[in-house]
Amino acid sequence: MISAPANKQQSSAAASQLTVVASDNNDHLALAGVLEISTLTQARNSLKKWSGQEPSRSLDVAKLDSLDTPGALFLCSLRDKGVKLTGIRAEHRALLDLICGLDLKPLPQVKSVSRWRQLIIQLGKGADDAWHDTLDIITFVGRAASWTISALMHPGCLRPASISRHIAETGIQALPIIGLMAVMIAIVIGYQSVAQLRPYGGEDFTINLVAVSVLREMGVLITSIMVAGRSGSAFTAEIGVMKTREEVDALNVMGIEPMQVLVVPRLIALVIALPLLTFFADIMGLIGGAAISQSLLDISPMQYLARLPHVIDGNDLFVGLFKAPVFAFFIAIISCMHGLRTSGSAESVGRETTRAVVKSIFLVIVLDAFFSIMFEKLGI
DSSP states (O other): OOHHHHHHHHHHHHHTOEEEEEOTTSSEEEEEEEESTTTHHHHHHHHTTGGGSOTTOEEEEEEEEEEOHHHHHHHHHHHHTTOEEESOOHHHHHHHHHHHTSOOOOOOOOOOOOHHHHHHHHHHHHHHHHHHHHHHHHHHHHHHHHHHHHHHHSGGGOOHHHHHHHHHHHTGGGHHHHHHHHHHHHHHHHHHHHHHHGGGTOGGGHHHHHHHHIIIIIHHHHHHHHHIIIIIHHHHHHHHHHHHTTHHHHHHHTTOOHIIIIIHHHHHHHHHHHHHHHHHHHHHHHHHHHHHHHHHHOOOHHHHHHHHHHHOOHHHHHHHHHHHHHHHHHHHHHHHHHHHHOOSSHHHHHHHHHHHHHHHHHHHHHHHHHHHHHHHHHTO
């Protein structure tokens, strides 16, 4: 019961062996067994020195039981070196004639491009890609705005269940991380402000710096970046997977516009959720400012709350909340656009998700800089 499989394994191992037999004067060799890719290294090592000597030598291959394409290529290379092949079987001759008749010239070497030309090519390609991406974003913004306005004018086209689900995923489930980030950013700003103002006796102005920076800039900016990395990537990945599974094509076949089903609910949900998250981040940032004020400045929370109305006004809160829906709109646009760009592969999903997050964060920072300059010019 045990010896039979062992004998079978031994016979199989023997069948896959290659034997090289030399004549007395070493001018004639014979190959026996299997000449395949698994035994090619053995054959090459055995015949390496022998094949480079006198061209009148011959190689008998009559006892070869099996021959594959790599083995035939090896025999053809020996023939090209002047080795005479004898005893070729009929079943092996057709393969040898086919392989030896191929024109196996090496591929032409690609001309190298100088460094400065590569740099110019990359710059030109980057500028061209940026231009086309800008046009695609403008086009997609127009399409998304048109479908969103149409859905708002015809409430029956809205999908409340989908919108509420996305609000819960992008808003409610993001509250813990947004709150933690806002508190940490406020503590960092407060600590650095105290360290810089204390030598000049102005550490009391730390409350001003923390409150104004959180309400006007850091609250909405950190929240938008977190949402772009968290929810924006989810939008791109979800739509991208639907694209790879041909679910988007199925919607088109059924006469359902993907913009109405996939883009509009996510766009509306994010425009609703991000201002609420920003307001929550502002509150948590002020709480973080109160904590750092009590620990470093010995200002109690009641004193901190009493001083806040003299430090900030409605414009500071308005500036942050005004930017939030604009950031949300473009985050949703970029994420959904790259999701619909996905082709049928997992690599494409990952690539488009990365591009969506990077572009969303970059656009948020650019828009934040634009709004900062605009509000400064307007005196708000």
